[in-house]
Amino acid sequence: MILAAGLGKRMLSQSSKLVHNVAGRPMVRHVVEAAKAAGVARTVVVIGNQADDVRRAVGENDKRVGFAYQDAQRGTGHAVLSAERHLAEYEGDVLILNGDLPVLRPDTLTRFADFHRSSGAPLSLVTAAVESPAGYGRIIRTYNGDVSRIVEEADATAEERAIKEINCGIYCVDVAWLWDPLKRARADNAQREIYLTDLVEILRRDGHKVAAYRHPEAEEVLGVNDRRELAAATRALHRRKANALMVSGVTILDPETTYIDVDVKVGQDTILEPGVMLFGATEIGRGVTIGAGSRITDSVVGDGTALLPYCVVASSRIGRACRIGPFAHLRPDTQLDEEARIGNFVETKKIRMGQGSKANHLTYLGDAEIGKHANIGAGTITCNYDGVQKLRTIIEDEVFIGSDTQLVAPVR
Missing domain, CATH: 3.90.550.10 (Spore Coat Polysaccharide Biosynthesis Protein SpsA; Chain A)
Structure with a gap:
């Protein structure tokens, strides 16, 4: 009871x-x-x-x-x-x-x-x-x-x-x-x-x-009765989770500044740098590196992927051997296939990016489907909102999008 x-x-x-x-x-x-x-x-x-x-x-x-x-x-x-x-x-x-x-x-x-x-x-x-x-x-x-x-x-x-x-x-x-x-x-x-x-x-x-x-x-x-005790309980559970992961083969460089929720899963030989936050139902594969200050919530990260420092990922799926960041923002329903690359100051939402495709700099990709081995140049924007509804952009395999391009959806 x-x-x-x-x-x-x-x-x-x-x-x-x-x-x-x-x-x-x-x-x-x-x-x-x-x-x-x-x-x-x-x-x-x-x-x-x-x-x-x-x-x-x-x-x-x-x-x-x-x-x-x-x-x-x-x-x-x-x-x-x-x-x-x-x-x-x-x-x-x-x-x-x-x-x-x-x-x-x-x-x-x-x-x-x-x-x-x-x-x-x-x-x-x-x-x-x-x-x-x-x-x-x-x-x-x-x-x-x-x-x-x-x-x-x-x-x-x-x-x-x-x-x-x-x-x-x-x-x-x-x-x-x-x-x-x-x-x-x-x-x-x-x-x-x-x-x-x-x-x-x-x-x-x-x-x-x-x-x-x-x-x-x-x-x-001890029961939790006020905000101080709430913080103490959260800290105790994060510490317990970090210890369990380190025993199972995960490297955590600074457990005191690494926050990992109790239901998070992390594979062997993954490295978590200081300030990493893994929340919710997140699953991290084997051999992943997550850079300092990165925050991942309710997301899946495939084996061998590298997230450079200060990335924010929410409700997304990242495939094997991808490279993300630094300072990338993957918003909900982002899906990256294997070996995709998202670079610094790139924001994504509701996209799928195919194998080996890349957007390395200063880009917004929303409501888009991007094929395999495509290149999205610096400053590219998918203009997905017309003031009433969100519209999709489709970029097919091996397409090269030059710098400072605005794609006004719907466009293929």
């Missing part, structure tokens, strides 16, 4: 914090994908605030994901109770996750589930020690180290706020000990909400043990 109904007030955004982009995915989708990768058979996402946006961010076509609706934001405990009918026939353990944990790894969930099963406790939770615990619930332990309760910051005393062990919003609970005990929780707290964390104290009063899995890497299990 993923809790994704909250307001996220500290983000100070008109959008739900759970739809904010974190390294190429909406924040909440990272949590959904982590649960899937950990082997969770079915996921229920509790939505409420800006429910339609969150539903779209999660993805509505996955049969393993269902949605429960929290009609009013009355706390995390109330959110869990909103999903009761979706799990009415279920028996066994339920993993409950806050939706703002984009850095969470699947193997952490697997280890935590194993820990819970071996503990014999009806409820287990993940904790971490942090230097700055502000904003998080604090773990209160007994004299012998057992977890006795969780106190939210708004309800904590000064002494309790000094505690540095925090609740991470990750729980595993036997469903037999979930619904009835949670219904006994009361909103007698500073926020007038029903807290899921009250389940700890309720089960303890009933004589049950509550197990705590203390995670050694706090960065992975």
Whole structure:
């Protein structure tokens, strides 16, 4: 169960914090994908605030994901109770996750589930020690180290706020000990909400043990509540992706300044220079060189291609052994066949350029089809817009277009 109904007030955004982009995915989708990768058979996402946006961010076509609706934001405990009918026939353990944990790894969930099963406790939770615990619930332990309760910051005393062990919003609970005990929780707290964390104290009063899995890497299990934490989570995922690519045979000259989204694919022996940004569903082939400061979004780059510094590529397909840039701008629906060349200060949009063709300098090519081994001279413009509609230019194989030529579409 993923809790994704909250307001996220500290983000100070008109959008739900759970739809904010974190390294190429909406924040909440990272949590959904982590649960899937950990082997969770079915996921229920509790939505409420800006429910339609969150539903779209999660993805509505996955049969393993269902949605429960929290009609009013009355706390995390109330959110869990909103999903009761979706799990009415279920028996066994339920993993409950806050939706703002984009850095969470699947193997952490697997280890935590194993820990819970071996503990014999009806409820287990993940904790971490942090230097700055502000904003998080604090773990209160007994004299012998057992977890006795969780106190939210708004309800904590000064002494309790000094505690540095925090609740991470990750729980595993036997469903037999979930619904009835949670219904006994009361909103007698500073926020007038029903807290899921009250389940700890309720089960303890009933004589049950509550197990705590203390995670050694706090960065992975901290929620995202404001823009600073959003930046930290994005940085952590970019760093993780860069490390994984370097282990797999990709050269990244400066990982600290190279931003690679989590779903990007990069082939072996590719070299990424400082300041490269690879976003979205980009796929980079083998033996590619991408020059400093280049930005590629939702595009495919073929084996052996070289992008010189400061190129911008969006929603395009670049073939094998092409040469691009420097300072080239490939806008959406650009398709370059193998060995094509796009030089400095060339802009393209909705074109196909054939094998071995080239436009090396100061050119705009839009709504055009260019054959094989054609030469487009410096200063050439395809005049594709007549003020009402876009019109196409067709340049056939081995055509030579001289410098400073304007092709007023439609033209062949």
